[in-house]
Amino acid sequence: MQAPLDDEALATAFASKERWAFEEAYTRFGTLLYSTAYHVLGNAEDAQDCVHDAIARVWRSPDAYNRARGALRSFLTVCVRNEAITRLRAKARRTRLHERVAAEPQEHDEIAIVDVVEHDRLRAALNRLPIEQRQPLELAYFEQKTHVEIAAHLDVPLGTIKSRIALGLRKLGTALGGAR
């Protein structure tokens, strides 16, 4: 059978809850979604659970996605990433609660190694940003900090941090070929 539809048509069918579109969306974007979850969570088992739960929730929710929300690929990627961040923060809270902070560095080490060695394209694009935009963007993307935490960490006013992150993300998206 021919590749039936482009991403636009797939998104329309997904928004209409057509079953084949749900399966086709995973077939097309599964690698990106799994990779996104893995890079946040640092292990395969958690990444699998995260992708499954995030996609299933979007699928079951009648209003989660409509065409006004933009590209299905981007929407699902952000859903999966935000789900992964929520899980990571919950795990960190549990770890702190049980005073097992020593268990944390193991997973971050794995992520850190991947970041340095294998993210050349992303790193190269980030390195072209001014440091005042790159720093908060890296803290948000790689360390999953909130803008309040980033502002405190860098000792910069909240509004300034927000605008620097937004500007940096726009530049980075353009550099990486994000659709505009």
Add this chain to the structure above:
Amino acid sequence: MSAHIGDDAALYALGALEPHEIAAVEAHASACAACSRLLAQAEADVAAMAAAQRQLTPPPELAERIFATPDAPTPLRRSVSRASWIGALAAAIALALVPTAYFYEQSVAMHDAMLADANAMARVASSPHRRVAFTGQNASVMYAPDGSWYVVVIRGAKHPMHVTWAHDGEQTMLGTAVPHGDVAMLYLPKSHRMDQLAIMSGGRVVGQAQLVF
């Protein structure tokens, strides 16, 4: 309306908002087209970042889990006015009572599906149409003489089945008929005539219909 989301679009897409701020962004974007576009662009930028990282092949069992996800409830057609909805519902109920039709003794799930597809029912009930049986499958297709809509009904379906349009030596996916009770149905509003439809299961054609216009 609340203030536009502005730079919060980037923070939302990056997962960098505080939990209590997320709902406010989503609520505003759902009612503001400009902010919805802003959010979509920020999400595209974050997706571009994610795609620039090392890509990992997901384990096959993840696909199995994803594909085992139950069907989503079909969204109600919100644009249908109350009067027309009631009319369509009446038509759906009337159709359900026709003893020779395929809606006889349907399950509650099928009834829900009929409500959700009230437009399709209204079409069948009120519009002139033709009907052709599929060969190789206990199924039929009702369609408008001008090709503006099609309703495929598959009886005895135990699992979702894809419906395709065969043309120019290719099969174009039209949608999936999902069973409710013993009947799977697919409503296809279209703008063109499709003279050959096929039902597919497990990657192979299990039923074919030749439509006449």
